[in-house]
Amino acid sequence: VPELPDVEGFRRSFVEHAVGRAVRSVWVDPTILRNAPEDAVRAALIGHRFEEPERRGKWLICWTDGPAILLHFGMTGHLVSSRDEPERHRWDRLALVLDDGEELRYRNMRKLGGLWLVHDASEVGGIVGRLGPDALRVTRSDFERRVRRRRGGLKAALMDQSFVSGVGNIFADEILWQARLHPRRPVPSLSDEERRVLFARMRSILRRASAVDDDHAAQPRWLARVRGRPDTTCPRCGTPLRRATVAGRTTYWCPACQPEAEES
DNA sequence: TCGCTTGTTGATGG
């Protein structure tokens, strides 16, 4: 699930269920703790009240009036409230019992990602690493400046969190398909117009997919709706989609809409 | 049993 729009949804869920609430108790699977032992996490959180959380790319930073926890959702993580699901699940890795009697849980089937504890804002950078500007907040001028400086393939650039943060495999394919750009296009080969379209598509796709209750896998004219199906075809022109590994990930594109290089 | 999977990092090789 988790790319930028999904984590944005988790942020909203955290606001709804946890902000303003104090932590009464903590249950945690120690195997998802990445920088502090179980006792330290429990001791740091209990009694503290959650404040407005912050999303940076695919990271969720959950501030309290004391320390913060940083959540990364890997490929299979999400948040679950006890209001929606009274019982804990075997894949729940963290349960925050709040002072309203409800629980907010971090669920992650595979344990990629995890939980980090920080005591103040100065520690965050050392954990999230060198993140580029958030893909939903980056300005057109900053984005285009970065694209002009970038080498290598287009899809690799979009998925590089230090280039822009928040785009993963599914949305990289969606952005490139809607922008009609081949995933292997060398970034330096893009024209001014192509850079402009790339930015516009990235922003509109992420904004739409971040809207409340959006199911991007159900958007009628999106690649996301048809990717993964056998013998799948382009939603725009009906051409059979290509599938190959690009930048290390399974990639879908339309050979008609996204030619390898510009006609010259 | 093998291959595959929406993420990230570090090693490797051209």
Added chain:
DNA sequence: GCCATCAACAAGCG
């Protein structure tokens, strides 16, 4: 040095 690929992490599914 740059860039692309691959293994590893982990767990489930077909």
